[in-house]
Amino acid sequence: MLKSRLLTGSLLIIAAIAIIFFLPLSAFITITTIVMLFAAWEWSVLIEYKRPIYRILYVLFIAIILWSTWYAAIKPILIVSLIWWIIATYFILTYPKSAILFAQGIYVRALMGVFVLAPCWLSLITIKSAENGTAILIFIFCIVWGADIGAYFGGKWWGKHKLMPKVSPNKTWQGLYGGILLAIIVAVIGCIVFNIPPVYWLIIIMLAIVVTFFSVIGDLLESMLKRHINIKDIGGYLPGHGGLLDRIDSLTAALPMFLLGCLLFGLFS
Secondary structure: OHHHHHHHHHHHHHHHHHHHHHOOHHHHHHHHHHHHHHHHHHHHHHHOOOOHHHHHHHHHHHHHHHHHHOOOOHHHHHHHHHHHHHHHHHHHHHOOOOHHHHOOOHHHHHHHHHHHHHHHHHHHHHHHHOOOHHHHHHHHHHHHHHHHHHHHHHHHHHOOOEEEOOOEEEEEHHHHHHHHHHHHHHHHHHHHHOOOOHHHHHHHHHHHHHHHHHHHHHHHHHHHHHHHOOOOOOOOOEOOOEOHHHHHHHHHHHHHHHHHHHHHOOOOO
8 A cells, every 4th residue: 555655646746746847838727727627527526426417517617617717816716715724624623513514415515626626726827827936836846745745654653643533534643743844844945945035934934834734624625525425535546545636635725825825925926
């Protein structure tokens, strides 16, 4: 399991870096749009759409939403995203009692998919389009990957106390601490590599901690919904990782929150 997880994870990281580094903006937008629409296809499983036509219609619905956000101001969308992830945190902390709020109608979970996927996609495009956007994307991806790796091995080696056993039985507080620690280390290394002035280091370290927290929330949200409909993985074509959504769930929360933090602190224009 560990070997397949490491191999698949390494290949995905190489693919992501190649896409970020070498593709022109137009091709990058095309690829990331395809990824988000495929993630929408997987999200339709969480909505419990059974018939393929309904799943296709949901993907088309998300495509329209993505196209609409392209013409919207980024900061209001990110603020809405922040509000959504605070609500999602409440859902997670109070599960299974919170299930009554999203279990009765499929439309609630369909709307949840909009809040999860659209801000993430727009954040990707916005960052990539900016000056030094490639470096910024690599920076935030490395922080999230570092948090994920730190959480995995921290939990595997030292995990004793469950973080949210009713949502994700395998996650531990020690894993969370390991994720935060490695994210901070990656952030400091990034500050050195990218020659960021020391006056911004504390802000970036704080952002790394916040991003790690929200990356965990993104992961836990999907885990909660999978537990609600009693499935382990949405897909099985990524050995050790499940489906595509299982691989990008952390990024769906982390990217919008990172961009919002950068905008609020004047690190991004």
